[in-house]
Amino acid sequence: MSKVNLLGRRNFIKGLGAAGAVMAAPAMATSVSAKGVKWDETVEIAIIGSGFAGLAAGIEAARQGCKSVTIFEKMPVFGGNSAINGGLFAAPQTPMQKEQGVEDSVERMVNDQLKAGRGIADEALLRHVASHAMEALQMTIDAGAEFHPYLQQLGGHSVPRTYQTTVSCGAGITQPLLHECRKVGVNMVSRTKFNGFILDDAGKVVGVRLNKGYYFEDEDAGVEKEINVRATRGVIMATGGFAQNVDLRMAQDPTLTAEVGCTNAKGATGEGMFEMFRLGAIPVHMAHIQSGPWASPDEGGFGYVSNYSIFNFPHSIAVNRMTGKRFMNEIADRKTRADAELACRDAEGNPLPPIMITSYEHAKQHPNCKKVLKYGVGWKFDSLEDLAKHFDVPLKPLKEQVEEYNGYVKSGNDEQFGKNMGKAKGKYLKAPFTVVRLWPKVHYCQGGVQINTKAEVKDSFTGKRIEGLYAAGEVAGGMHGVSRLGSCSIPDCMVMGMTAARSIMGA
Structure with a gap:
């Protein structure tokens, strides 16, 4: 940009x-x-x-x-x-929102944050920040920061309002x-x-x-x-x-x-x-x-998977490997998703990191996709059969889940978890697939x-x-x-x- x-x-x-x-x-x-x-x-x-x-x-x-x-x-x-x-910057009423027809306001951003804060967030501080976020974003632009020419809708946000640096990091x-x-x-x-x-x-x-x-x-x-x-x-x-x-x-x-x-x-x-x-x-x-629900147990620190996951969550499914079924709204707020991931356990109660499944066609649009595959922290499969075998996921319910989810993409209504399907429009899950494992990491105090x-x-x-x-x-x-x-x-x-x-x- x-x-x-x-x-x-x-x-x-x-x-x-x-x-x-x-x-x-x-x-x-x-x-x-x-x-x-x-x-x-x-x-x-x-x-x-x-x-x-x-x-x-x-x-x-x-x-x-x-x-x-x-x-x-x-x-x-x-x-x-x-x-x-992650180099991700949220601001309301930005030029890119206006160009893309996104209706947003300071009030809407504050309300999204208050909801995530579960009744104890400081509304005055949130409103002060949201009201001046454009000034701060302008400071980065004036200094020479460059951003991707698209907006992202992160978990808990009711509309797309997030810029990301072209290098995908802070x-x-x-x-x-x-x-x-x-x-x-x-x-x-x-x-x-x-x-x-x-x-x-x-x-x-x-x-x-x-x-x-x-x-x-x-x-x-x-x-x-x-x-x-x-x-x-x-x-x-x-x-x-x-x-x-x-x-x-x-x-x-x-x-x-x-x-x-x-x-x-x-x-x-x-x-x-x-x-x-x-x-x-x-x-x-x-x-x-706070723990980040987009992190991977297969790499240290923030890694490559985190930004890859953040980008792809809106048009992907997170699947419990024991059941082959979704277990959460993939773009709920961070705590909701982290808690849901931590509940994914094997029969003995040991951690069983869930998987996020994305169509390679859409996953490759994020620059980290190549690195995720290159460094072995993500996998590419030509069929659901191969995917299920690799991760020991029951195939029949997995196939049913993918078919059901594609129905939600078509209708624009997620009947399972109420996920906002705006960013998933036209993005059906189909082979080949890319997969990463998810497990929360301590991220923010x-x-x-x-x-x-x-x-x-x-x-x-x-x-x-x-x-x-x-x-x-x-x-x-x-x-x-x-x-x-x-x-x-x-x-x-x-x-x-x-x-x-x-x-x-x-x-």
Whole structure:
């Protein structure tokens, strides 16, 4: 998509074991008084974390007139977990929707998210993000991000509203934003670990303690130096979630052991969030940890199958291998599908990953299809007989299911699970078929510190904001409730990052 102005197993255990080497809980940081502190550096705004939220905050701060903003990243490369996400961006009332005759609105997007949030999502935050999603999308386009010339309808969304980068991952956004940050004068520093806040006598955050020369991979490898950075306007925490902190996630859900796969970058460990809690930030929705129902047990991390599945779910069927029948609405919200997949077990109660069946004719339209087949994390079959034999699926009910589903494609009405068949129109299941196995992986933490629509961190003791402290992205909790809809994290991160910058600059 060209630059436009939008505003006018391989083995089951091997697959799951990708998180087995994950680090335990990180060492706790500590905050100190500014009294007697020797400042090594002074900036107007210090941003901790270089994912979508941090990069958007940096760009917006510069645009709002900030003369000195630095983004500090603890890992050796910039982009954080954002760089390896699916590159999916939901926004309402976009030009592509209008071109394709899709009726959408801020209200409709918010209602879809509230439904997925099961009564505990923060409507004010959702509405704020949906209302400014186009601005954030425009920021990516202006920076040079490119998107496929089609919209996707992800699970839980009532209409197609999702853009995806042409490289089908978040790097298609983080790299252009990183380039834009440098272009507008944002200072970027990697291998710098957040150690804690520095507070004045009134408890206002006036700076941060950092370790320069930090090596996440081997803490003994670098020559670390602790520095004190003064932030005269404020600090923005954009440190992401804690999905790779096995101890913390197990404290919320004991089933999320190290044997459960994870799609996140290894640095998603939550120490920035911990320190905000120490200051008195309100913990919210910590137990709501989302698993991605599009993941595969046959590859590590996010892999190739995830984006392939997300694209193909609307015109595919998910089948329980014990029964040969569908067991869910393939585009329901993530929690509904993940729970349904986890219920797929063999006669002894062991996990039996279900399969997703797609016509190769339609599957090959996604660029990941070739890689899925090339690397053996997906299979191609010339007949249902071959497919059923390979996966030990009862053939007769499978054939009946495919015939029944094709009837739904023809009628436009899914009588089994109420799936929206708009994206399946004319896409019948027929040979040859491609198949992938499905099994959820820990993907997103709905929990974190509570913020308001100004991205200010709220104090659990006073109910007011913690002076000088702002948060954006996955480190902030409560927005999405029980289940976040796919493609809503990028607008969340970017809009709240931009909002934090505007709040600090008084815009």
